[in-house]
Amino acid sequence: MSSFWLLKSEPSVFSIDDLAKSPHQTTCWEGVRNYQARNFLRAMAVGDQVFFYHSNADPPAIVGIAKIVKAAYPDYFSWDSSSKYFDKKSSPENPAWSMVDVKFVEKFPTPLPLDELRIVKGLESMELLRKGSRLSVQPVRKEEWNIILKLAQV
DNA sequence: GCCAACGTTGGC
DNA sequence: GCCAACGTTGGC
Numbered sequence: 001m002s003s004f005w006l007l008k009s010e011p012s013v014f015s016i017d018d019l020a021k022s023p024h025q026t027t028c029w030e031g032v033r034n035y036q037a038r039n040f041l042r043a044m045a046v047g048d049q050v051f052f053y054h055s056n057a058d059p060p061a062i063v064g065i066a067k068i069v070k071a072a073y074p075d076y077f078s079w080d081s082s083s084k085y086f087d088k089k090s091s092p093e094n095p096a097w098s099m100v101d102v103k104f105v106e107k108f109p110t111p112l113p114l115d116e117l118r119i120v121k122g123l124e125s126m127e128l129l130r131k132g133s134r135l136s137v138q139p140v141r142k143e144e145w146n147i148i149l150k151l152a153q154v
Numbered sequence: 155g156c157c158a159a160c161g162t163t164g165g166c
Numbered sequence: 167g168c169c170a171a172c173g174t175t176g177g178c
Contacts, residue, residue: 036161134160134161
């Protein structure tokens with residue numbers, strides 16, 4: 001059974017439009033440097049679906065859907081000393097960090113802003129809406145996924 | 155630009 | 167193992 005997730009990205013760095021324009025509409029999700037987020041990446045399976053969220057945006061919003069097309073593998077940027085994602089803890093022999101490949105599925109006709117999601121019944125316990133939530137990779141419950149999907153397709 | 159809510163680092 | 171200092175995220 002496939003699972004549901006949410007990935008945050010700053011649109012000024014990498015937006016959903018950037019994903020749609022990428023070769024094969026696919027990108028590797030590099031640069032996650034938080035253990036909890038990494039563990040969620042490692043739990044992802046091919047076919048899992050993902051909400052694409054724009055953080056540090058105006059307004060911050062869920063803007064579309066992507067899917068996992070390659071399960072977790074070593075984030076080789078972590079041992080590239082010229083990369084901004086370099087981490088001396090990581091090496092090819094002992095990779096500390098993981099990434100997945102993500103493919104564009106759809107962009108919502110209208111984004112779903114954070115402040116609108118906050119008042120939707122059934123989303124009260126969503127990680128995204130938790131005060132102080134900073135996780136850039138987070139699981140989404142099936143019920144939450146369905147509620148949000150319905151909101152997006154009005 | 156501010157600042158709350160984190161996670162990480164390193165001295166002890 | 168504790169915890170202060172520091173760095174980062176991300177909404178506002």
